[in-house]
Amino acid sequence: MDTKDVKCHEADYVEDYQDTTDVQFEAGEEKKLVRKIDLFLMPTIWLMYLMSYMDRTNIGNAKIAGMNEDLHLSSTQYSMALVIFAKTRPSVFLPTIMGPWGIVTCCMAVIKDYNHLLALRFVVGVLESGFAPGILLIISSWYKREEQSKRFAVYISAAVLSGAFGGLLAGSITSHLDGSHGLEGWR
Amino acid sequence: VSGVCPPFPFLMLIRYRWLFIVEGAATVGWAICAHFLLLDFPSQTSKKFTERELLLANMRLAMDNNSPTTGTEGVRPKLSSVKALVRALSNWRTWIMVFGYMVIVGSSTLSYFYPTLVQGLGYKSTKAQYMVIPIYAVSFVTVVVSGIVMDRYHQFRGLAIAGWLSVSCVCCIAVCVVYNFTARYVLLIFMASGLWAANALGLSFASSTFADMEQETKGVALALVNALGNLAQIYGAYLFPKGDQPKYLLGFGVIAGMCGVGVMIYIAAHILLRRK
Numbered sequence: 001m002d003t004k005d006v007k008c009h010e011a012d013y014v015e016d017y018q019d020t021t022d023v024q025f026e027a028g029e030e031k032k033l034v035r036k037i038d039l040f041l042m043p044t045i046w047l048m049y050l051m052s053y054m055d056r057t058n059i060g061n062a063k064i065a066g067m068n069e070d071l072h073l074s075s076t077q078y079s080m081a082l083v084i085f086a087k088t089r090p091s092v093f094l095p096t097i098m099g100p101w102g103i104v105t106c107c108m109a110v111i112k113d114y115n116h117l118l119a120l121r122f123v124v125g126v127l128e129s130g131f132a133p134g135i136l137l138i139i140s141s142w143y144k145r146e147e148q149s150k151r152f153a154v155y156i157s158a159a160v161l162s163g164a165f166g167g168l169l170a171g172s173i174t175s176h177l178d179g180s181h182g183l184e185g186w187r
Numbered sequence: 188v189s190g191v192c193p194p195f196p197f198l199m200l201i202r203y204r205w206l207f208i209v210e211g212a213a214t215v216g217w218a219i220c221a222h223f224l225l226l227d228f229p230s231q232t233s234k235k236f237t238e239r240e241l242l243l244a245n246m247r248l249a250m251d252n253n254s255p256t257t258g259t260e261g262v263r264p265k266l267s268s269v270k271a272l273v274r275a276l277s278n279w280r281t282w283i284m285v286f287g288y289m290v291i292v293g294s295s296t297l298s299y300f301y302p303t304l305v306q307g308l309g310y311k312s313t314k315a316q317y318m319v320i321p322i323y324a325v326s327f328v329t330v331v332v333s334g335i336v337m338d339r340y341h342q343f344r345g346l347a348i349a350g351w352l353s354v355s356c357v358c359c360i361a362v363c364v365v366y367n368f369t370a371r372y373v374l375l376i377f378m379a380s381g382l383w384a385a386n387a388l389g390l391s392f393a394s395s396t397f398a399d400m401e402q403e404t405k406g407v408a409l410a411l412v413n414a415l416g417n418l419a420q421i422y423g424a425y426l427f428p429k430g431d432q433p434k435y436l437l438g439f440g441v442i443a444g445m446c447g448v449g450v451m452i453y454i455a456a457h458i459l460l461r462r463k
Contacts, residue, residue: 102214153334164323
């Protein structure tokens with residue numbers, strides 16, 4: 001971008017900025033800034049999304065379709081409450097829901113009853129449901145229109161990769177356990 | 188069903204235990220890192236950027252008609268939650284993106300059934316699980332390439348999504364009439380790749396369509412797209428009942444139909460939003 005572009009634009013707030021600042025930007029500066037934003041956001045978001053998707057795949061969604069229904073419904077209601085998200089700091093909000101969901105995931109390890117496992121999975125699901133809309137808004141707020149497809153592609157690629165990883169995991173698990181029983185096998 | 192009998196289910200339990208602990212611990216650990224790495228919104232102060240950088244960040248977005256400056260003192264007053272909700276709900280652009288994304292995510296429930304569908308190839312269940320991996324690998328490449336290309340031609344995102352959904356739609360129809368295992372597997376790969384690519388583009392199309400909304404309104408509109416998209420997954424769980432083996436005409440038929448509807452929605456979106 002060069003300074004010419006800035007000047008010929010007519011949006012009010014640009015003029016606001018123009019009035020209050022005499023800052024001139026050089027051509028390479030924007031590119032450098034975008035790279036910096038990428039560096040902070042992309043790996044962080046990518047890993048977060050990978051983790052949120054991983055336990056979805058490793059329990060095996062298709063086998064617990066009934067719970068799925070509850071989860072999606074509650075996640076919808078919860079997402080509506082996310083109006084507040086736009087007013088909080090993402091660096092506080094997202095880790096605050098992610099921490100507890102990690103702890104609950106750990107708790108699954110000591111559970112002996114299948115129904116308790118489902119209950120915990122439900123809690124994780126509710127916590128996770130605040131995650132996606134938050135990420136969408138962050139990407140949407142930092143990048144220009146013509147920069148967004150690449151960033152959303154990175155985001156979705158985490159889901160795709162965790163699917164592949166889930167397949168690998170499921171393959172190695174079923175090779176040790178009768179595949180048709182799935183989780184019921186350890187009930 | 189693989190021929191290997193479980194040594195004892197108890198061993199299984201131990202395996203899962205480790206999985207949960209490793210996963211949970213990694214999640215907590217990364218949550219802590221994320222607190223320090225994540226950026227807040229451009230309108231908020233940040234120690235990671237100089238004042239000059241933040242100014243540039245806000246300015247380049249303002250030029251793009253994005254509105255990150257909402258909420259900053261002196262620029263525009265904050266919008267109340269109710270007002271933001273009403274504005275998002277009453278904007279037709281929100282709904283066209285919601286319906287479009289619902290179609291994509293609804294069709295993507297297909298991914299839960301990859302192992303089941305791949306079993307039709309004649310692989311035993313263990314092998315079937317591994318045979319799912321190439322589907323994801325091809326999808327991964329498709330998503331990334333399509334994202335890079337469509338930033339270059341960003342004004343044609345709607346048409347690109349329509350294109351990907353057409354690919355998935357045609358593959359779905361073909362799968363209903365072709366019963367050669369290998370051919371079905373290849374069709375399944377194309378189908379999945381098209382849907383994943385459409386998913387990523389659907390988000391970026393929605394996000395850039397909402398670019399000129401106030402920050403609060405945009406937040407609600409994006410949450411709506413995400414939430415209602417998730418809702419569309421509910422009926423998806425019933426698309427491939429065991430009784431439909433091995434052709435699964437119902438499931439593929441419904442997905443083909445949904446993709447067809449999606450093609451129309453996104454072509455309409457392209458036409459309606461073209462002037463913007």
